[in-house]
Amino acid sequence: MRKWMRVAAVMLLTSSVxxxxxxxxxxxxxxxxxxxxxxxxxxxxxxSREDVPSKAPxxxxxxxxxxxxxxxxxxxxxxxxxxxxxxEFRKAIPQNSAFWNRKLHSVLRTLARGENLTxxxxxxxxxxxxxxxxxxxxxxxDFASYPELYQGFLRGMxxxxxxxxIDLPEKCLxxxxxxxxxxxxxxxxAARNFEQRxxxxxxxxxxxxxxxxxxxxxxxxxxxxxxxxxxxxxxxxSESKIFGDLLLWNFEDSFYNLTLxxxxxxxxxLMHCSKASFIFKGDDxxxxxxxxxxxxxxxLHPEKASKLYTGExxxxxxxxxxPEIKYYVPQTFYEGPxxxxxxxxxxxxxxxxxxxLYSISWHIPFFPIDDVYTGMCFQALGVSPEKHAGFxxxxxxxxxxxxxxxxxxxxxxxxxxxxxxxxxxxxMNSPFLTC
Numbered sequence: 001m002r003k004w005m006r007v008a009a010v011m012l013l014t015s016s017v018x019x020x021x022x023x024x025x026x027x028x029x030x031x032x033x034x035x036x037x038x039x040x041x042x043x044x045x046x047x048s049r050e051d052v053p054s055k056a057p058x059x060x061x062x063x064x065x066x067x068x069x070x071x072x073x074x075x076x077x078x079x080x081x082x083x084x085x086x087x088e089f090r091k092a093i094p095q096n097s098a099f100w101n102r103k104l105h106s107v108l109r110t111l112a113r114g115e116n117l118t119x120x121x122x123x124x125x126x127x128x129x130x131x132x133x134x135x136x137x138x139x140x141x142d143f144a145s146y147p148e149l150y151q152g153f154l155r156g157m158x159x160x161x162x163x164x165x166i167d168l169p170e171k172c173l174x175x176x177x178x179x180x181x182x183x184x185x186x187x188x189x190a191a192r193n194f195e196q197r198x199x200x201x202x203x204x205x206x207x208x209x210x211x212x213x214x215x216x217x218x219x220x221x222x223x224x225x226x227x228x229x230x231x232x233x234x235x236x237x238s239e240s241k242i243f244g245d246l247l248l249w250n251f252e253d254s255f256y257n258l259t260l261x262x263x264x265x266x267x268x269x270l271m272h273c274s275k276a277s278f279i280f281k282g283d284d285x286x287x288x289x290x291x292x293x294x295x296x297x298x299x300l301h302p303e304k305a306s307k308l309y310t311g312e313x314x315x316x317x318x319x320x321x322x323p324e325i326k327y328y329v330p331q332t333f334y335e336g337p338x339x340x341x342x343x344x345x346x347x348x349x350x351x352x353x354x355x356x357l358y359s360i361s362w363h364i365p366f367f368p369i370d371d372v373y374t375g376m377c378f379q380a381l382g383v384s385p386e387k388h389a390g391f392x393x394x395x396x397x398x399x400x401x402x403x404x405x406x407x408x409x410x411x412x413x414x415x416x417x418x419x420x421x422x423x424x425x426x427x428m429n430s431p432f433l434t435c
Contacts, residue, residue, distance in 0.1 A: 078267055078270055078271060078358070079359075080362050081356070083111070083356075083359050083360050083363055085108065085111060085380045086379065086381065086382040088379060088382065089379045089380040090108060092336075092337070092379065093336055094335065096336070097332075097335075098331065098332055098333060098334050098335040098336075099139055099332060099333050099334075100333055100334040100365055101334065101335060102139075104364065104365055107363055107364070107365070111363070128156065128158070128159035128160075128161065130155040130156055130158075131154060131155050131157065131158065133155075136151075136154055140332050140333065141332065142332055145330075146330060146333075147323060147328070149255075149256055150256070150328070150333075150368065153256035153366075153368050154333075156257075157365065157366050158366075159251070159260060160264075160361075160362065160366075161264065162223075162249040162250050162260070162264055163249070163250040164249055164250075164268070165224065165248040165250050166222075166236065166237070166240050166246050166248035167247065167268075168244065168245070168246075168247060169271075169272050170272075171217055171219060171244075171245075171272060171273060172184070172217055172272055172273035172275070172276060174215060179215065180276065180277060181216070181217050181273060181275065181276040181277070182210075182215050182216065182278065182294065182297070182298075183214065183216045183217075183276070183277070183278050183290075183294060183297065184216075184217050184218075184269070184273055184276040184278070184279045184280070184351070185205050185216070185217070185219070185280050185282075186221060186265055186279055186280065186281050186282075187200060187205065187219070187221065187281075187282055187283070187284050188220075188221050189220040189221065189222055190223075190253050191222055191225050191229075191232045191236055191253065193284050194235075194239065195418045196284040196285055196417075196418055197220050197284055198418070199418035199419075199421040199422055200218070200220075200421070201243065201245070202425075203421055203422060204287065204289065204290045204421075205218040205288070205290075206290075207245075210291075210294055211294075212294075214294050214298070216290065216294075217273070217276075218245050219245055219247050220245055220247065221247050221249075221261050221265055222236070222246060222247065222248045222249070223248070223249050223250075223252055223253030223257060223261060224249070224252060224253060225252075225253065226252050226253075247265070247268060249264055255326050256368045258344075258370035259367060259369075259370045260366065262281075262361070262370050262373070263358070265281075266354055266357050266358040269351075269354050270354050270355060270358055273351075274351070274355075276351040277305070277350070277351050278297045278308070278348055278349070278350060278351055279348070279350075279351055279354070280293065280346060280347070280348050281346070281347055281374075282344075282345060282346030283344070283345050283346065285414065285415045285416060285417065286346045286412055286413065286415065287407070287412065287416040287424055287425075288346065288412050289390075289407060289408070289409075289410055289411055289412070289428070292390065292408075292410065292411050293348070296388075296390070296411065297348070305350060306352050306353075307350055307353065307383050308349055308350040308353075308386070309342065309347070309348075309350075309353075309378045309383050309384070309385045309386065310347065310349070310385065310386045310387070310388045310391070311342030311343055311346060311347030311348065311385070311387075311388060311412075312342065312345075312387070312388070312391040312392065312393040313340050313341070313342055313385045314340065314341055314343055314371075315340040316337065317338040317341075318337050318338060319331075319334055319335075319338070327369060329368070329369070334367070338372050338375065339372075339378075339379040340375060340379075340384075340385050341371050341374060341376075341378075341385060342371065342374070342375065342385050343371060343391070343394075343414075344370055344371030344374070345393040345412065345414035345415075346391065346411075346412040346414065347371075347374075348388075348411075356381050357377055357381070360380050360381055361377055363380075364376055364377060364380060388411065390409065390410045390411035390412065391410075391412045392410055392412060392414065393412070393414050394414070395414060396410075396413055401413075402423070402427075404428045404430070404433055404435070405433070405435035407424060407428060408428065
């Protein structure tokens, strides 16, 4: 009898523990997705779960679906339009012996003859066949002196596609099909940066329905870890299932692959979020004033709203020739000034420009600095960058970095770590704040 009682007690204890674990997991997932429908009211950025209306539209983020099931039809849907490259861009990039300049002007001559890229040219990029060392040495005499990472970029410079390991095909679907996403946050991140992503989720990147019926969605853009890093695949899979906001491509996440990340994001957005009115592209260590951003984009004249490219504009910049810094550009690779461009820490552009950006980025050779490349693409489209004083890519004064009132009318500051982001967000949303 005593033995039977001990067995029963053990079985009861085991069942209780299993029930508690199951409940905790479901509470975590339920809490996470309830947060997605938080509403901002009365023109204040203060977010309260009591503000959620009983019939608030719920985003269909959920666990990601396998990418392979969508692969074939998706490729068929995304087209590369014939492009018209602006005269301003043609004149801005000098013709000389530098490798990138030669490649660009070869494309320009093809287009000037009234020709477009052939189907073979377009498809060959997606097959990602690396350039041979022989080809690169033939065209770049001092190729052997380039840093190893730079050589890697040049070998894969023609690659313009990558398999999605984690996809979010329903990210921008709304319950009311007549409504669209107002603002899509597309945040460049890396697998190891969980704390940064979580700080964004809990503060300025929180998804939901904001005042005036404005829908906000957030995605984090990731590549896979290098072979020298710990494998975080299982953790990313769990994170994706809980939060439903990761996009993971099958290329190595590195500084020189940020241009590729830009290109494949355009493709994903065209497939799954093509009706988004505005897109914010930025890093996971910036602080964004979501309410100020929404106020700005909804105040724009329709014509301006359709061709917006704004941020902190860097003008009259030139390549840096110091091989010890990550922004190094060899003289035999590129020679000439940079076009005006928005700092890559964060910038805004119009969603209707996605198709043009995707198409033009098939024609303009990839450049190893992503924000410079983005500036090239916009200039080639004839879209001029507009300076906005609310973008402080190089940060505010040191003495103002904890001052919530200083940040009230700004759109972006860079950089903030997760603790600073949380602290600043709390201050800005405090009912006791007086500015």
